[in-house]
Each structure stands twice: as C-alpha cells, then as structure tokens.
Amino acid sequence: MSEIRASSNAGALDPAFADKGVLSLPLPRIPGDEARCVLALPQSKTLLVIPWLASGPIVVARLNEDGTLDTSYGDRQLGFVELLFEGTEIDRVGFKIGALADGGCVVTGLYGSRGIRGLIAIRLRQDGSLEQSFGNGGVRLIPEEDFRRGTTNVAVRVAQKIENDGNDPSTAQGNSGGAVAEDPDGKIVLVSNTFDSTGRQKAVALRLNPDGSTDQSFNGGFAIVELQGVAHLWSSARDVAVQSDGKVVVCGQYGDNDRRAVFVMRFNSQGKVDAEFNSNRPVTITASEYIDFRSIRVSKTAILVVGEANRSGVNHGLIVMLNSSGSYNLVFNNGAPLFSNLMPGFLYWRQCALQSEGTVIVTGVGRGTDTRELSVVTARYRADGKLDSTFNDGKGFAVFENEMGTHVTDGMDVMEDGRIVICASWLDLNIKSGGWVLRYLG
Template identity: 35%
Template sequence: MAQAPSTIQAGTLDPTFAEEGVLTLPTPELIGPRTLALLPLAENKLLITVLLPEKPGSFGLAKVNEDGSIDMEFGGGTGVVEFSKADTNLETISHLSGLSDGGWLVIGEYGSPSGAGSYVVRFLQSGQPDTRFGEDGVRLLPFRPESRGGEDGPVTFSRRDREASAQTPLSSGNNGPFAVVQPDGKIVLRSAVFIGTDVRWVVLRLNPDGSTDYTFNGTGSVDIVFPGIPRVARSAKGIVLQADGKVLVFGEYSQTTPDSRGIYVIRLDATGHFDTDFNAGTGFVTVPNLSNANAVALRESDGAILVAGDTWPNPEQGYDRHGLIFVLSRDGFFDFAFNSGQPLFSKLVDKGHDWHRCAWQADGSIVVAGTTGRGLVEKGVSALTARFRSDGSLDLTFNGSGFVLFDEEVYDETVEVMALMPDGRIVVGGFRQLPAPVWGRFFGSWFIRYLA
C-alpha cells in the first residue's frame, strides 16, 4: 500500500498534498482518467494533461494546486481548458514545455481522414491557443514527406507510418523530452521520417510562429547518423539544449544483430550540423549491451549530462532488468566523479526495475523514478523512486534506505512522469491498472509527492 508519512524526512510522502501525499484520478472535478504529461508551475502548482473520454479526439489541460486540489478557476471556472481541431483526432499527448511568456507547448500525434502525423499546439498563459502560431494555434506535421517548396513542407516525422485511428486517444510520456524551446523562441523537436518503408530519425527546428526554420542545417532538419561507424539509430528518445545552444540527442542504436543494440548520445551545433568537438572528435558516445535510454537531464552548474534507462544483463536468467545511470561532462567524456567514470547498474528490488525519469537536484544529487518488474504483463508492478549522491552511491538519508516503493495493494502502478517542484519536492506519476490476466484495464492515473 502507499507509504504512510510516519516521519518527516526526504523520501517520505508529503502529507500536505492531496490524501496523505497521493492524488488519484479521476476526481469528481476532473473526469479524464489518464494523464501523463506534467509541468511544474509557479506557486508550486502543476499543469497536467487530461484526456476527455466524453469528447474523443480532444484533450484538456488542468492545474493542480499545491495542496493537491484541482484549480477550478482555470478554464473559466471548469478546471479544464479543452482543445480540439476539426476533422482531426488528437490521439496522444506526448510532451509539455513551458515558454518564457508563461504559456505552454503541447506535442503529440494525430490522425485524420487525410493521414496522420504529429501536432504542436501553443497556448497562452490564459490557457487560450496562441492564434499567431501555426493555424489557429496548432501546427500539423504529416508523417509522409512533402515538397520543400513552401513553409508547410518540412521533413515530417513520427514513430510509425499509420492511418488515422478511430480508437480513444491516449496520453503518452514514454520517452525523454520531445522538444526544447530556445531562448529566441525557436522550437527544436525530434522524431522520425518515413521514405517508403525506410525510417530515419531526425531533429528539426520550427520558428516561433510554427513555420519551418530552414536555417537549421539548410533544410530545417538533420538525420541522426554516426559518420564512419556501422551503426543505425533505432530511436531518438529525446533532446536537450545546452547553454551554448548546442543540441544533445539521445536514444538507442543497433548494428548487425538485435543483441548489438545500445545507447547513444550525439551532439549537433546551434546550426544543426554534426558537432565533432563532442567526445574528442567522435561527435557521439555509446553504451552497448542491450541497454535502453529513457531520460536525460543537464546539471545547471556545469552542464553535466545525466542519462537514465535500463539494461538486461542476464537475459538467459529470467530477463530481470537493472536500472542504468551514467554521467558525461558537457563535452561528452565520462565523468570520473560519478561511479569512477563507469555506468552504474542497479537492482534495488529482487524483481528488477528500470529508470524511466531522472533529474538533478540543486546540490548535485540525482533523483530517478521507474517501474519494478520486467516491464511486461505481470502481477506486482510498482513505482520505485531513488536518490543517489553525486558520486553514484545511494543517499541513505532518502527514506532511510536510498529508495522508496509506492504500491497500492489492489492496483499495479507504472511510472510515466517525474518532476521537481521549485522548492525541490519530488512529484512522480503514472497509470494504475489491474494486474494480469486483465492487464490493460486502466483505472486512472496517480500522482505522489515526496519530501526532498
């Protein structure tokens, strides 16, 4: 069951948030049962995405007050700002980004009678769509490439080529940051483009008004490749922006066999060209051996790069996952101050776990959150949050052991999001569902807040 806040220490549930530190959705005020994207706001509020089951193809935004209640003043007194586009099914909500003017970007995937693709919606701080962006606040990016003859014909992108779906839309937060916003307002995104049956992972940049920025690599996009190395990018999980405007991209690569896959981190300069200054001229860093990358974060003080994910060290012995963390300097060298310059593998519970989200705390500590078990259809899945010191050792002041489990007795929990509040408190969230054999029956979302 959920941990009771018996002592007031880091890693214990914050008793001032919702019901003894736990908020479950739906609530009487907020009926959207599944929400994944999460963004901390001023006044220790949270912005969350809300699916609207009574309005398929639409999504909403809602604010959660510091005490865990729903901000009913948002959305003109309803608590929800709704968004829809005619003849377009907004199927997923993948990412939330804050903007310097107080507004937000929402990114996801859509389907329509004419095809499918990705969308970017820009909201004002009031919650209204910014009509100066794209078409009435939204830019649609079809999966299939179009002519580059005009502003509406950039490289297009997605994880898969598919037709419009009639299914209920889903929130999605399974990857790292989908987009970053530069200080000049330009938007850098990552995804994939399909040419026939071939897929290429790309990074592209939009102008502040949503049009394609053709000054980025001369085309508006850049393919993720490994010059001179026989590796193929299997994914681009996310991107982050360094202080000097350079773009880090991370994901998974493969070589000639399925067992050859691993993690890569690659850097582009501010103009969208491959940066050979990264990692002493190679331009990229790789970590092999059946490893998956799930999240990335930059340390504000020195730009150190934190990557979190999981690995399968002994697939022939039960397929238990181990958590994986490694730290690079801002220029791509393994940080010897963290775990002697080596990736850190962890198995904090017997059934294994992944790390799905990560963050740097102000003092250099590392907070990670993930899901226990194999990540498959199984009983007993729960949420795991841990804190490591900057040298890679477990911080035993965090819940007295370095980690904490959130486990409701009736439901299984999967971790999808994590964020640090402005005051350092830790918010973790995800899905709740019934265990196998009826896995897939979702019963809403949950958020917990830990003291830091």
C-alpha cells in the same frame, strides 16, 4: 535543472498534497483517469495533460499546491482547458510537455488526419489560453510532407506503428510522440522518428520558431541523426535537451540485425552534427542483451541520461552522467555507467531530473521477487553516484505499491523546492485502468 531545499522527511509522500501525497484520478469534471505527462510550475502549482476517455478532448489541468484544481486557470475558471481538434485524431498515449520562458508551455504528440500523420505542437499561454500567434491559432501540425521538404538527402515519413522482429526498434518507440525543449532564443526543439527511402527507421530532430513556423536555419528545419563512425541500420530518438548555448543533445537507441545499443549525440545550433562533442563521436553503450535510453536532462556542466539495461537476464535501471562536452563525468560512479539493481525482480528508469549540486532524481518501475505486480520506484543519487542516505530514512529510494495492478510511470518533474511530482497509471488483469499523481518531499 532545479534547486533543492532538503526536507528532513525527504522521500516520504507529501501530506500536504491530496490524500496523504496521492491524488487519484479522475478529477472533478474531467472524465479521464490517466495523466500522460506532468510539469512543475512556480508557486507550487502543477500542470497535467489528461486525455478524456474514448475520443473526447485532451485536457490540460492546473493544480494548486494541495492538489485541488486551480480555478484561476482557463477561460471558464474550472481549473482546466479542453483541446478538441475536429477531423484530427490525436494519439492518446505519446504526449510530452515542455515549459517556456514566458510562463506558458508546449504540448506535443502524434496526430492523424485524412490519411496524413505527423507531429502536433500546441502552445498555451500561462493562463491556459492558446497562443494565437503560434501556428494556426495556437496549434502547429507537422505532416510527413514537411519532413520531406526539410531533408535534402533522403525521403522520410513520420514513424507510425511498426512490427517488431526483435532486431528493429520496438513498436512503442515507433509510436512515441515528439519530446520537446525550448532553446535560449525561444525556439522549440522536437525529436521524433522517421523512415528513410530504404524503409529503415531514423531518429530526427527539428526546430520551430516561436511562432510555430519551421526554423530553416536548423539544417533546413530538420536534421537526421547520423551516428558518425558507428555502424548501424536504424536509430530511434527517445528524448531531447537543449544546452545553454543552444546546442541540441539527443538520446536514443540504435542497432542492426544482431544487436541493440544506445547513443547520446549533439547538434550545433545550425543543426549540424557537433564535432566538438565527445571528440566528434557519439557516446554509445553496447550490450549483449537489451538496452535503452528513455530520458535526458542537462545543466550548464552536465548531461544526465537514464534508461534500462538487461544484465545476466535481469533488467537494471541505467544512469549515465556526462560532462557538458560529452565526456564521462569521472566523479559520478567513477566515470562509468551506473546499473541500478534496487529491486530483486527487475527495475527500469523512465524519467530523470538533475539538481543544482549534481543530485540526481530518477523514477521508474520495479518488481520484487514475491509479487507479479509492478511498483513505482523513485530514487535520489548523490553527485558521486551513491544512493542519497537522506532520502526515505536512509534507503535512498522509495517504492509506491498499490493493490490496483501493474504500475507505469508516465511523467515526472521536480518543483522549485525539490518536491517530486509523478504521474503514474495502472492496469489490472481485467483490463481496467486508472491513474494517480504522486508527490514526494524532496
């Protein structure tokens, strides 16, 4: 949860950042043109995770407030660190980044090495150096064998690329990296997806100790998401958040041969399904058409989840606000899911942030009816679920358009003063691609 100091120009691109609020990639000395995730830091700095083009290293770069590289970051004083893993192939799309209480961060994703696939977790100190006490010199590889040891009732393996027959989870879900969060004891919580012994995909949560070892006190280290009282064949984890008491909240999608639906469920600090959450049932939303959750954030009193839902053939952004106990917040949109329809073509939310007075920041992609291209859409909602009229001259949302092609939002975070940082990428009809970092006033 972030504080907010409202600007009189909230919703406008920040003129103090890069080129009138837009930083185009690649950055100097970094031959990678797409940032895959972003983390806002104290002192108005920003971290980016940027894969090099082709098969080079993964770069973590730190920006100053004006968008220039912070040359105090990294041992070579270049403003970035390079992470290269010989003999290990890192998926160059599904990265996540999480802040740590000690000022460092954890970067997660998927890896493959000599026929073994799994999750990778990389822990960096505040200065960009690897935390040597974590895993093997700052890196923990979590192969599928670890999932087998951590599960007593089913054999599981880390989800890889799978085919989509229209009923099972999409390929993008099966190939997504592990979302990451830190708990009050400094332990690191991840979610990913597995397959059980029958070949059905299941969402899974796991917890690491601060040194990267598997935390056996969390259900033996790993817990399969079980949606008690809900009939389903498969489930898929999208994101994870940890509440102030150490309870782990997971959001995702589930379904069977006939439908898709979304869920929010909670584990207690021991990795067991929490009977105190929503009267011992997951929060679920069903739909006759497509629906998905993408991002979850928590505060001391609330749980915010966002995604998308198709209604009458038109894709809407989906926002759900729950109390910390799992019941619907009756103030936000009168206690009902909010289906955003801000663009005449379609809209979906990909990232979210929850601020101190209940204000909601969401970002995603939308399209108008008069263009084939996608635009980055960022909105601010009040605690009652209404668009915030103080954001972007009364509109409540801002649209970033560019002639470069189709746009995708890859990450978003909110700075301490309320400014919104977004990393976005584009792809044109010639299969050329690139990216930006955007910053809006808050």
